[in-house]
Amino acid sequence: MAVALDAPRTGRPRGGAVARPRTIRYVGALMTTSLSDRACIVGIGETAYCRAPGSGKTELGIQLEAARAALADAGLGPRQLDGVMPFPNLGSAEELAANLGIANLRFAATVHMGGAAPVASLQVAAAAVVSGSADYVLLPAGWNGYSGRRVRESVAVDSSLLPGGAIARDYYLPHGLTAPPQWYALIARRHMHEFGTTPEHLGAIAIAMRKHAQLNPGAVMKDKPLTMDAYLASPMVTAPYRLFDCCLETDGGAAVVVTTRERARDLRRHPVAILGVAAAQPYPADEITNRKDLFATGLTLAAPRAFAMAGVTPADIDFAEIYDCFTFEVLQQLEETGFCGRGEGGPFVEGGTIELGGALPVNTHGGLLSEAHALGMSHIVEAVRQLRGDGGERQVAAAALGVVTGWGDFGDGSIAILGRA
Amino acid sequence: MSEAVAIPRPLPSRHGLAGEFYAWCAKGELRFQRCSGCGTWRHVPREMCAECGSVAWAWERSSGRGRIYTWTVVARALHPGFAADAPYAPVVVEMEEGVRLLGRMVDCPPAELAIAMPVEVVFVAVAPEVTLPRFRRT
Known part of the structure; x- marks a missing residue:
């Protein structure tokens, strides 16, 4: 069951690399233990995204709408569903099942990794169906x-919603370090000190996401282009983060459906295969300031595993949907995923590398920064859309392999390598 | 020193290991846990030593001196209790013992902050029973 993705690669050499034929290797000996290429994403769904005046729906209602869209996309009915993975702190399997009419719910689990949960859940869902x-x-x-x-x-x-729980309550909040951008700004500042990362590097990320949003009719920031001058002039929130370093806060949701490769063949849409997937936590996961390596996240551990599982390297990837809660987290994840070296993220994101038409288009939908904040699920949806060739104006040419990452809490990380099945 | 606070701010627990840490602060002493098995200093407080596995430890006194490891300047408070303070600068200080401690500067305008700036701990009562460690330039 070799993957038919061995077509010669054309164009877009990166970092001086020479374009070369690429083969995804199937390692038979690993097949009994590896989840690689055993499960597929077969349905995607999204609601509209908005800010004021708000969705007018309940959060459950939003999830049900996205779920129904994903089921319709797959050509499945609720009676066929038998597993659900609710997002942490945003709903229960019981109420989702009762509303959707899942009468045979036999698998329910939640991965408590904040924004890393959706991609980490792909791993668990793949294991469940396999x-x-x-x-x-x-x-x-x-x-x-x-x-x-x-x-x-x-x-x-x-404080029950805080990563680190009592540690954040006892040692962060009393000093006025109360919210995610403030926690992560500490890491961004140190990165600037050690590697010379600049505000303009962070701005290049914000601008790339905003450019992509101009090609996405559903993006909240469509028709609101961003220049470097406007980025640099935006008010400081928590240095070095300006307003436009911070993700949107929006109403809306997204959903995907996972099944086995065998079942996927019988469904409505061309499936997208989960070729590699992994999740991990930073160490220690519950406290940021005393990490020996401040830049190592869960992704640092997860990415090599996911690439090994898929039998590909970062140089093989056509596009990446990177969890972009803040601009620096994109830069950090590009480094920890291995798209560039530690400390090289600043120069890497300059010059259009991460824009459509560049060597590694990142967040082709506009991401959390410029499309909407759908908790990381919209990044999976967009990757599937690209791999189906449904990207419209923002389609990455000949997209065959995509990476999706998740980032949550104090640096929990998840990554999936997806490919046309 | 004390600060009048109009809107309640989040305060640390007065129980358990956090309660002990802050009780030392209230006495004007910065103490961290030090493993009795391998001598490793640790912060935040934990039940056991992740280096050697020992559950034996003692609160040992820090020199109180360190250097700024990283910081942020909160220009816009995201908790109403800190709105009157903005801009303010949470700093992470690497102490001479090797552990890092989060606090805030009492005497340094945010524009003058720099990584590796030498600082020493001071103590500020923020509530009748709660004293926090903060830092001043040395």
């Missing part, structure tokens, strides 16, 4: 991130 624990698993995510309670407020008033 093992036979479930046939079709739904991954929903959605919220009223704009009109409901804001993250910036909620984590400060409810």
Whole structure:
């Protein structure tokens, strides 16, 4: 069962690399233990994304709408679903099943990794369907991130929502370090010191996401282009993060459906294969400031495993959907995924490398920064769309292999390498 | 020193290991856990030593001196309790013992902050029973 993705690669050499034929290797000896190429994403769905005046729906309603869209896309009915993986703190399997009419729910699990949860859930869902624990698993995510309670407020008033829990309550919050951009800004500042990363590097990321959003009719920031001058002039939130370094807060949601490669063949749309997938935590996961290596995240551990599982390297990847809660986290994840070396992220993102038409288009939908904040699920949806060739104006030419990452809490990381099945 | 606070701010627990850490702060002493098995200093407080596995430890006194490892300047407070303070600068200080401690500067305008700036701990009562470690330039 070799993967038919051995067509010669054309164009877009990166970092002086020479374009070369590429083959995804099938290592038979690993087949009994590896999840590589055993499961597929067969359905994707999204709601509209908006800010004011808000969705007018409940958060459950948003997730149900995205779920119904994903099921319709797959050509599945709720009665065929038998697995669901609710997003952490945003719903229960019981209420999702009761509303959708999943009468045979036999697999339910949540990966508590914040924004890394959707991609990490791909791994768990793949394991579930490959093992036979479930046939079709739904991954929903959605919220009223704009009109409901804001993250910036909620984590400060409810320590049960804090990564690190009591540690953040006892050692971060009392000093006024109360919200995600403030935690991560500490890492960004140190990166600037050690590697010479500049505000303009971060700006290049914000601008690339915004450019892509101009090609996405569903993006909240469509028709609102961003220049470097406007980026640099935007008000400081928590240095070095300016306003435009920070993701959007929006209402809306997205969902995907996972099943086995065999079942995927019988469904409505061409499946997208999960070729490699991994998730890991930084060390220690519950405390940032005392890490020996401040830049190592869960992705640092997960990325090599995912690439090994898929039998490909970062140089083989056609596009990447990188969890972009803030600009620096994109830069950091590009480094830790291996698209460039540690400390090289700043120069890497300059000159259009991460824009459509560049060597590695990143966040072709506009991402959390310029499309909407759908908790990382929209990054999976967009990767599937690209691999189906449904990217419209923002389609990456001949997209055959894509990376999706997730980032959550204090640097939990997840990564999936997806390919046309 | 004390600060009047109009809107309640988040305060650390007064129980458990955090309670002990802050009780030392209230006495004007910065103490960290030090493993009795391998001598490793640690912060934040934990039940056991992740280096050697020992559950034996003692609160040992820090020199109180260190250098700024990283920082952020909060221009716009994201918790209403800190709105009146903005801009303010949470700093991570690498102490001479090797552990890093989060705090805030009491005497340094944010524009003058620099990585590796030498600082020493001071103590600020923020509530009747809560004293936090902060830093001043040396």
